[in-house]
Amino acid sequence: MATAQQILQSYFGYDSFRPGQAELVHAVLAGRDTLGIMPTGAGKSLCYQVPALLFDGLTIVISPLISLMKDQVGALHEAGVPAACLHSAMPPAEMYAVLREAEHGGCKLLYVAPERLTAPAFLDFARRVPIAMVTVDEAHCISQWGQDFRPSYLKIADFLAALPVRPRLSAFTATATEAVRADIVQALALRDPFVLTTGFDRPNLYFSVERPSSKAQALLRLLAARAGQSGIIYCSTRRTVEEVCDMLLAKGITATRYHAGLSPEERRRNQEDFLYDRTPVMVATNAFGMGIDKSNVSFVIHYNMPKNMESYYQEAGRAGRDGAAADCILLYSGQDVHTAEFLIERSHEAGEENTDPALQQALLDRDRERLRRMTHYATTTECLRHTILRYFGEDSPLSCGHCGNCDTVFEEIDATVDAQKVLSCVYRLSKRGLHFGRVIVAAVLTGSKSEKITQFRLDTLSTYGIMAEMTLARVRLLIDALLERGLLQSDPDRYHALFLTAAGNALMRGHGELRLRLPREKKAASRTAHGLADTVDEVLFDRLRTLRARLASRAGVPPYVVFSNATLADMAARQPKNRMELLAVRGVGEAKAHRYGEDFLEEIAAYQRENAPFSGKSTK
Template sequence: MEAILKEYFGYDTFRFGQEEIINHVLEGKNALGILPTGSGKSLCYQIPGLMFEGTTLVISPLISLMQDQVDSLKRRGIKAECINSTMSKQELKKVMTSLEEGQLQFLYVAPERFNNEEFRISLKQASVPFIAFDEAHCISKWGHDFRPSYQSIIPDLKALLPDALILAVTATATEEVEENIQELLDINNEAVTKTSVKRENLKLMVNPTYQREQFILSYIKNHQDMSGIIYASTRAEVEKLSDYLHEYKIENVIYHGGLAKKERSLNQEKFVSDQVKIVVATNAFGMGIDKPDIRYIIHFNLTGDLESYYQEIGRAGRDGLDSDCILLSSQRDINLQQFFIDRATASDQYKDHMREKLDQMIQYNKTNKCLSSFIVKYFNQNEYVEECGRCSSCLSENRTEPMTSEARLILNLVKDLDGKLSKEHIIQVMRGEHADNIMSRGLNKEENFGVLDSYRTSEVNHLVEELVMRGYLHYANYRMHLVEKSFDVLNKKVKLYTVPYRKTYNERVDVSTDSSLNEVLYSKLIDTRKNLADRYKLDEDAIFTDQILKEFAKKMPQTKQDMMHIQGVGNYKLKHYCPYFLEDIQEHAGIK
């Protein structure tokens, strides 16, 4: 394995996560690899492919991405081809013959190719021991770039190639996407390799300026001779911004789906080959771009979700050197993204899901907490995070409010009950709430019970979140744990400051302890969700997550109007699922 890595790719050692993924495949397991953008995901299937007898089939979403991969393999003396819609009949026949005769080590295809009966016949005649799904988030209906064709070919593959091993690789998978991919591709938990999405060399910044064009112009002038991508949401915005830069003698090229294929290819080549340093583009640009020295990525508009944003900024700094990722936005961007969702040809349930994703993107844009920690926690709630110390939030001059004494009180509570308290428990104890779940556990007898009784729920939540996002507390599996950094605060080695939060803190809070979580009701709601999931053949979380059911059990909404105020309850769920839960709540409250 190491010999192949050296001989074909010129590397002496594997990057973190690669070897583990390859070993899962070599052990005969279907596997899933979730690695950050630029961390060498393609090697995870190329190396096993070189070790297996026969042809490795790679499912890939874009012609340009496939062609780049094939060209790269051919330069290394590896027999690789791709099939795409631009090929002539003669070219296609030649590749199919090579496939049937076992002359190919790798064949790249788009999922739509499976609609071709001749291809299916050739595939069945070929020796294909291994299948790789590149950009595997496209498989999941909960992914940011869901392609139904990616999912629809899975039964075909299992029928045509029942003995083939499967590897799925992606950089952008939330926990729900990860679970969905595992279910669809029969991947067990032990064959999942997931490394942190954190990129130490990316400096994340949110700039609230209203003068976005002027900011970009000034930034470029201060970073001359550096390569960068400027993303805009629409073709019109791309062309307008490009013209603006040209007016100030800033050379750039544009890239969007409205350009002729020849012009897109030419502009991409100019950027990759350093003939032009700047490309202004829609999200159509970037996938498969093999340019390691992109020093900055600026988003002129808010993206629709954090997965898309992370994938796009992941194209910066692939050489490991420091690079800037700057988000600009306006209120109009939010309206535009909401318009995109409303106009999408998708189910109401899926639209509600996309609205939730947009809401998270808006929170990233508004948060005063570490941006790096925010992204890491979005993709993996159980990962331990520390403040990066270099993002716009960490460097904010607004961190003037002392919070050391409050932090010690919170950490002392966790120290006494390490691993036994949820975030909600901590807030309730610190505020001195006589809720059922606090009283039944005897938490009202804790020394720190009620020491922050003058603080609002949102204010205590802010303090707890600050400690988590800055690495002084670890929140995993809905429980709080002390870490080594906790004792720097407890032993009075550090002083902590935060943004003013007791009067002006406006960031939306997902936690409410206005009423206690009634555990009897919560248990009933869990049962109702399971029955609905069985009836409609859905994942339980697709109906409502545990967190939303906890909100129901706390707030006890007794009308649909009440339920609409709880985050995660959209129109589809309000109509189809909420009546069942309302019935439980009303019965528990003695209304029925």
């Protein structure tokens, strides 16, 4: 009988498991209920796919999105694994054909949407066939405390109870706090589960936050530096998606869009254009991504700040899934907080009428606190990687040396006097019965002559223009720091007007001091075009990418399904000369070596011939 290691090598082309994979695989094979929390790109799928190929019987994988199921099944077919899926977009005849094939042993993994679990036809099928394992993918969807709760996931417990024999259970997710992990265990009734969190760190991802005066100009600059690379730009609303996509197209940048307001046909077409590398840039709301297993995404740019850290890390984690260097950049402005608050309020107003009011308020308070933590990430001067990992309860060094903040030179300054100027401005406005947000307060302090300043006669305040030597951006940065330190507070029900706190009042009156770390200048970043190691021949790497695109087009699959960028990089470094050497390349399994190996070996050989050193001897 084959071993897990042999399955990993033969079907998936890897000679070793990644951190955490072996422990989870062995727990599943030992028959234990299992919960794995692994960051996006860490290889969760292999933790149940490898055991499924060793089990006698069928593995049912519960998955939330059609695109996710289709993507997984397509990749398994390319690896030579018999798999299928059931979803609502399939005609009944096709569904019954899949069930018949599965019943007669024609597939090892069957992907199913949670809505189908309690359908009579599927229940009848599930009671007849031997089910070795039920796997719950994106398991955080079962928790009301998760960022992406889906009521349909609650059908899983009913489905399991209806089976004649309870199979082993496994569940996997990328982002789950301690509370969500406990909720998953309880909701799935996992028995003495083996629970493993492999760590949330993604060392290949570079995190940075920018606070540009013009997001549009900043985005164009970032894309110009990444021309030809594949990336996603996330926006918080459909309208912003349309505006950003139109702007990019007007500037000659090949881009497409994705949001829930488009027709299903256009969403499908735009998604395929991105997956197949016909359109390198996708502009989308958070409706895009959970089902996307595209491995060669080189950057994810958030044009707006998400509502919580869970969503941000999951979306940012769609970059660099192949292990190559990738960028995760957040373009932040104070308006993002207002937009996020509006979306949170609207989502709770649209909640179910029968929801318990106390629970509804608890969920609303939770979402507001998550937004506060997300805003802290966007405004902190601490290491960004440390901030993320601390949020998920993971210890990490105070400085990673590889994020936007660690690459920024900060200076610690005595900000007491400047803080007193800001606090005094807020105080003097309040004495006139006026309360404004950070934009107007900063405008008063820097001596702006805008219409609102003259309309309310704010230029007659004693604090008008007392910080004219500073830029608006610098004053707003200072206001954000005062909010973070609890010296000011903003009222979301009054257009985020600023108010002094007791601590702020004390500092304004000369009690205490304030020291802050503020950015001074950026280090020059040294990043290669592809983020490749020195051992990789970039010219050969580009030739292999071109070959991959041709083969993918011929096979009708996305290029990354043929081989990931990481596999091509390893291939360009090793430059294998025969099938055995090719199988030593990470990510090349038996099925893909048989299907594509000869083409890649020929391309490498041709490249070596063309670049062989000239001996000076005649060939006659």
